Amino acid sequence: MRSFQGLPVSPGLVIGPVVRIDRGAVGLHRIVSDPFRERALYEAAIVLAKDELRRLQQHACGQDADILMFQIALLEDESFTNEIGDYIAAGAGSAAAVERAEQIFAGRLKNVDDAYIQERSVDVCDVCRRVVDILDGRPRRRLHLTEPSILAADLFYPSDLFGQEPGKILGIVSDSDSETSHAAIMARSMGIPALCHLGEGVADTIAGHRAILDAENGRLTLDPTPVHLEEARRRLDQLRRAGQQPDALASAPCRTRDGxxxxxxxxxxxxxxxxxxxxxxxxxxxxxxxxxxxxxxxxxxxxxxxxxxxxxxxxxxxxxxxxxxxxxxxxxxxxxxxxxxxxxxxxxxxxxxxxxxxxxxxxxxxxxxxxxxxxxxxxxxxxxxxxxxxxxxxxxxxxxxxxxxxxxxxxxxxxxxxxxxxxxxxxxxxxxxxxxxxxxxxxxxxxxxxxxxxxxxxxxxxxxxxxxxxxxxxxxxxxxxxxxxxxxxxxxxxxxxxxxxxxxxxxxxxxxxxxxxxxxxxxxxxxx
CATH class of the missing domain: 3.20.20.60 (Phosphoenolpyruvate-binding domains)
Structure with missing residues (x-):
């Protein structure tokens, strides 16, 4: 049994298997054509990417719909398109040009002195990965959960959480996401527990193991003992019973201790x-x-x-x-x-x-x-x-x-x-x-x-x-x-x-x- 401490960003307690988001390797076996063909391939990929995002948006609501909307806006942004077009014209392949634009535009956000905006750099990476995957002929849906699971990643992209069946995501844990990241915001809106800042390499370590995700106390327990499982189940029952009752604070008057x-x-x-x-x-x-x-x-x-x-x-x-x-x-x-x-x-x-x-x-x-x-x-x-x-x-x-x-x-x-x-x-x-x-x-x-x-x-x-x-x-x-x-x-x-x-x-x-x-x-x- 091993335990990891993290930053709790969405409360809750769950028990289940840990499944890691695997994005695989990109850039293998690429052949660069002439600039006119590469530009045509890029434009076709953009059309397909926007079509996929709009289809996802039709079934999304709230924060999810906003994320998809922002990604579509980036693909339509003139400065983004010009950056890629100039690099293709200089002889680069379309996929490499998109990867370069990803680094530039995500880097600009990471350098803004605002944590919320810095976190939006993941949107740039997410939508650029979609376009690159289209150009490389790779599937865009990287994970299909067959049972309720705890998702793990070094850093979550918004699309990692889209399209999963209701109830399949028990919770999420991340090496580096923060309270203002999309992963944290979406976890709160979905009502699932989430831990961030577990540390570099933890997502790799915990993949395939059974775990207790305790986002009440900021702890992830790997391969829990029967004693720990029993204690966790008892607390789960308490939380479920408490959830069936009205929040005592909700009906309490808004007054300090001195009135x-x-x-x-x-x-x-x-x-x-x-x-x-x-x-x-x-x-x-x-x-x-x-x-x-x-x-x-x-x-x-x-x-x-x-x-x-x-x-x-x-x-x-x-x-x-x-x-x-x-x-x-x-x-x-x-x-x-x-x-x-x-x-x-x-x-x-x-x-x-x-x-x-x-x-x-x-x-x-x-x-x-x-x-x-x-x-x-x-x-x-x-x-x-x-x-x-x-x-x-x-x-x-x-x-x-x-x-x-x-x-x-x-x-x-x-x-x-x-x-x-x-x-x-x-x-x-x-x-x-x-x-x-x-x-x-x-x-x-x-x-x-x-x-x-x-x-x-x-x-x-x-x-x-x-x-x-x-x-x-x-x-x-x-x-x-x-x-x-x-x-x-x-x-x-x-x-x-x-x-x-x-x-x-x-x-x-x-x-x-x-x-x-x-x-x-x-x-x-x-x-x-």
Whole structure:
């Protein structure tokens, strides 16, 4: 029996055989033809790859659909295509040209000082591997599970988890994935346990063995003894029985130990309205942040956007839903898709989204938050756009909600320092993205360890305190979003600073609530 410690990124406990993702060797027996034939082969492979991705997308939903959409967007990106075409013209084979583009584009993402964007480099590798496999005549589906199994890999590609029969994936373990990787995000959405950061070479070591995956305690036990198996089965029974009962925390009032009330909100993506339903059932007071980058990437028109936003509002019932307008330049790897960047800077894209939101606002309790506002002048520009959008809707004679509350996302120090000026310009509420604000304030990436990046860094807390003071003086509500598992221990500091409304994804709602309920504001914080 051997045990490995890892980073738990999706909770749960399972027992089963370990199956390793084997991607095999590439580049064997390649024959390079003339550049015209190689270019034709590449273009045919792109058509086939996009067709495969679209077929997968038809059966995908939520996060899976977004991943496939991003991969299709890369294959259509002009700079990506030109990079490959130039290398083919210089005499390289089409497969080698794609592999070279994979290194270049994935490398650009890995060098961005943002952990979330760095993790998106795996999308580049995934879709490029698909194209290379087509060119090399290799199968794209690398694994067919015949029994429920624990999947292992050094690094998971999104396509590794697509297309498996329901219930066949018991859990996933990885040598190097992280909390913000697609593997972790998909595991949480699938409700399966996952461990990452097991260490180099572990996936090879554990393949073919039976194991206990304990993502509650971050442990993978290989070839467990009968005693360990019995203990694991007993805990599984306890977890199953607990799962049949309502979450005790869900019905408990949101109050700290000293009786101070707080509010819990959930975050979601507009492409996963079902996650909104799940959050409401978990007892949240509303949806504090809905991301909308997917509507820009998919180039969804006004009517299509209206339907998406309406569905989100309907799933929330009468509870408030805060939709963030597209923020492509700030996350999701948008820096490497030039065509999408052009779309976002095109005012017609912005106006289409604002118009769709105001029309959908008649169907529920909608609020809109605007990202990446640096000062009062930037805020005024967005308010001018909103005014022109209202005027156009009136002229068209279509029903829309005139008084949709519009707020500002505080994610950069400039916005925090000028919060009062932004409120005076018409912001009716503020949303502080603590994760982004910490990164931009401290000037370090999320992957860098140490006290400088802690979410309760004194400089960040001072900025948040200033925002709260400006908002309180003007009677404007504030809530905190961008809360990841790593930030949970810092939340007591924000309670003490004055934050009373918190927003996180569904997987962290219960631990966030438990963390906040355990705080006693009557006592001094423990020194660290």
């Amino acid at each position: 101070t009330a707080f509010t819990l909100l959930a975050s979601a993506n507009c492409s996963t309205p079902q996650s909104i339903t799940a959050a409401i059932q978990a007892g949240v007071s509303g949806i504090g942040l809905v991301r909308t980058e997917s509507v820009v990437v998919e180039q969804i028109d006004e009517a299509g956007q209206i339907e998406i936003y309406r569905r989100c509002l309907q799933n929330a019932g009468d509870k408030p839903v805060t939709v963030r307008t597209c923020d492509w330049g700030a996350d999701d790897g948008g820096r490497w898709i030039y065509g999408v960047q052009e779309q976002v800077t095109d005012e017609s894209v912005v106006m289409t989204q604002l118009s769709a939101l105001m029309q959908a606002g008649t169907q529920g309790n909608l609020r809109v938050v605007l990202p990446m506002i640096a000062d009062g002048e930037a805020w005024k520009t967005r308010m001018d756009q909103l005014g022109r959008c209202r005027a156009a809707l009136r002229e068209r004679g279509v029903p829309f909600r005139e008084d949709v509350p519009v707020g500002c996302l505080i994610e950069i120090p400039a916005a925090a320092l000028l919060a009062g000026e932004i409120i005076d310009g018409g912001a009716r509420f503020l949303v502080i993205d603590v994760d982004d604000l910490t990164q931009y304030t401290c000037g370090v990436s999320r992957k860098e360890a140490g006290p400088a990046y802690r979410a309760d860094n004194p400089a960040v807390l001072r900025l948040v305190h200033g925002v709260l003071e400006a908002a309180k003086a003007r009677g404007v509500p504030v809530h905190l979003c961008g809360i990841t598992k790593a930030e949970l221990p810092a939340l007591s500091a924000y309670l003490r600073t004055g934050v009373r409304s918190f927003c996180t994804e569904n997987a962290y709602l219960s631990p966030l609530k438990a963390t906040l309920m355990d705080v006693d504001l009557r006592t001094a914080p423990e020194s660290t």
